[in-house]
Amino acid sequence: MxxxxxxxxxxxxxxxxxxxxxxxxxxxxxxxxxxxxxxxxxxxxGVRPSNGKLPETVLSFIKDKDSAAMVSAFGAFHNRLHGTTLSPENLLATWQEFQRICGPLDINAAYFAVRDI
Missing domain, CATH: 1.10.10 (Arc Repressor Mutant, subunit A)
Structure with a gap:
């Protein structure tokens, strides 16, 4: 069971x-x-998952000022709600709520932002 x-x-x-x-x-x-x-x-x-090395830091997801602002805002949002605790439940709930409020964000960028904080 x-x-x-x-x-x-x-x-x-x-x-x-x-x-x-x-x-x-x-x-x-x-x-x-x-x-x-x-x-x-x-x-x-519907496709096989991608292979390859994971990024080392959140900097891999920052391409311009807008992406830097989104990643930073997500990190601050997660920190405000959950502190520095990184659990899968907190990550998913915060990411979903952040997208509802601010628009799309790659969940991988969100993960690395919280991890790096």
Missing amino acids: VALCELESLRLAHDLIRAGLRLSIVRSLTKIGTRSLRQWWKDIH
């Missing part, structure tokens, strides 16, 4: 994959195996 905490991890992984968070980050946040995550990505997005 599946425990409730396992079901929550599965649901959270599904939501993070749907949002487009890189699989290695989803794996580290949810502790679900890569094989399952890769299949879910293909089922959700």
Whole structure:
């Protein structure tokens, strides 16, 4: 039988994959195996997940003044709501609310912004 905490991890992984968070980050946040995550990505997005090295810092996502402002605003928003705690639930909830208020933001940029704070 599946425990409730396992079901929550599965649901959270599904939501993070749907949002487009890189699989290695989803794996580290949810502790679900890569094989399952890769299949879910293909089922959700219709393509295989991208391979390659993750960015080292949030600076990889900053291309101009506007992107710098968005990433900075997200970091401040998350910090105001949750402090420096980076949990998958907090990240997803804050990212969804931020997008509703301010417009689209890559969830990977959001993750690295909070991680780097």
